[in-house]
Amino acid sequence: MAELIDGKQLAKTVNAQTKRAVTELKTRGVNPKLIVILVGEDKASQIYVRNKQRKAVQLGIISETTRLPEDVSQAELLKLIDQYNHDDTVNGVMVQSPLPRQIDEAAVTRAILPTKDVDGFNPENVGQLYSNSNLNFPVSCTPKGIMSMLKAYQVTLAGANAVIVGRSNIVGRPMAALLLNASATVTVVHSQTKDMRAYTRNADILIVATGIAHLIKGEDIKPGATVIDVGMNRDENGKLTGDVDFDSAEPVAGKITPVPGGVGPMTIATLMQQTVELTKWSE
Numbered sequence: 001m002a003e004l005i006d007g008k009q010l011a012k013t014v015n016a017q018t019k020r021a022v023t024e025l026k027t028r029g030v031n032p033k034l035i036v037i038l039v040g041e042d043k044a045s046q047i048y049v050r051n052k053q054r055k056a057v058q059l060g061i062i063s064e065t066t067r068l069p070e071d072v073s074q075a076e077l078l079k080l081i082d083q084y085n086h087d088d089t090v091n092g093v094m095v096q097s098p099l100p101r102q103i104d105e106a107a108v109t110r111a112i113l114p115t116k117d118v119d120g121f122n123p124e125n126v127g128q129l130y131s132n133s134n135l136n137f138p139v140s141c142t143p144k145g146i147m148s149m150l151k152a153y154q155v156t157l158a159g160a161n162a163v164i165v166g167r168s169n170i171v172g173r174p175m176a177a178l179l180l181n182a183s184a185t186v187t188v189v190h191s192q193t194k195d196m197r198a199y200t201r202n203a204d205i206l207i208v209a210t211g212i213a214h215l216i217k218g219e220d221i222k223p224g225a226t227v228i229d230v231g232m233n234r235d236e237n238g239k240l241t242g243d244v245d246f247d248s249a250e251p252v253a254g255k256i257t258p259v260p261g262g263v264g265p266m267t268i269a270t271l272m273q274q275t276v277e278l279t280k281w282s283e
C-alpha cells in the first residue's frame with residue numbers, strides 16, 4: 001500500500017511556521033496584510049475565500065475580503081486593484097478564480113502589481129519562474145505547495161520522469177516550470193495528447209489536474225510512483241473526489257495524496273506563507 005502524503009498535517013506545520021514569522025514581523029511593527037477579491041456568487045469560491053480569511057486571522061495576518069457583484073465591469077475591478085496597488089499597508093492581492101464572462105482574466109493578472117501578486121499569476125512573475133530566476137518572486141500557490149509536499153516526503157526530483165496531466169495557468173504550467181527548475185524530466189499531457197496513458201504509465205511523479213473525476217486509475221500508474229491528485233470534483237451525492245481513482249491507485253503507487261486532505265490545505269497554507277514572504281521582500 002502506498003504511503004499517504006498528508007497535506008492536512010503538513011499544512012499545520014507550514015501554518016505554525018507562518019504564525020511564528022508573523023509574530024516576529026509584528027514585534028518590529030510590520031503587519032502583513034492580504035486582500036482577497038471575490039467576484040460573483042460561485043458557491044465553491046465563497047467557501048475557499050471564507051477559509052482563506054479564517055486562516056489568515058488565525059495566523060495573525062490582517063485580511064480583508066472584498067465582494068463584488070456578478071455583473072461588475074472590468075473597469076471597476078481594475079480600478080479596485082489599482083487602489084490596492086497604491087495602498088502601502090497592503091502586501092498581497094488576489095482575485096478568486098473563476099471570474100464571470102465579462103472579465104478578461106489575463107488583464108486582471110497583468111493589473112496586480114508583481115510585488116503584491118500573491119497568486120503569482122502576473123506574467124512578470126510567470127516569466128521569472130520560467131527563466132529559473134534567482135530573484136525572489138511569488139509562484140502559483142497550488143504547485144508551490146505541491147513542491148513543499150514532495151520535499152517533505154523526500155521525493156527525488158532530479159532526473160525523475162515527471163508527468164503532469166493538465167495545462168492550466170494555475171496548476172499545470174507553473175508545475176512544469178517548478179519541476180524543470182528542480183531538474184526533473186517534465187512532460188505535460190492534455191486533452192489533445194495521443195495515448196495519454198503511455199506517458200502516465202512511465203511517470204515516477206504523476207501530477208493530475210484536469211477536473212475529470214477518476215480519470216487516472218491504478219492501471220495507468222507505474223508501480224511505486226508518487227501520485228499527486230489536484231482534482232476537486234463533487235459526485236452526485238456532493239462527496240468530494242479527485243481526478244485519481246484512489247481505491248485502484250493506492251495499491252500501485254509508492255506515495256499518494258488523498259482528496260480531501262491533500263493538495264487543498266497546502267494551497268491555503270502556501271498562500272499565507274507567500275503573503276509573509278511578499279511582506280518581507282518589500283521591507
Ligand SMILES: Nc1nc2c(c(=O)[nH]1)N[C@@H](CN(C=O)c1ccc(C(=O)N[C@@H](CCC(=O)O)C(=O)O)cc1)CN2
Pocket residue numbers: 047048094095096097098119141142170232240259260261262263264265266267268
Ligand atoms: N485566484 C485563485 N483562484 C483559485 C485558486 C488559486 O490558487 N488562486 N485555487 C482554486 C481554489 N482554491 C483556492 O483558491 C482552493 C480550493 C480548495 C482548497 C481546499 O482546501 N480543499 C479541501 C476540500 C474543501 C472542500 O471540502 O470543498 C481539500 O482538498 O481538502 C483550497 C483552496 C481555484 N481558484
Ligand SMILES: [Mg+2]
Pocket residue numbers: 030031032033088089090091
Ligand atoms: Mg503592512
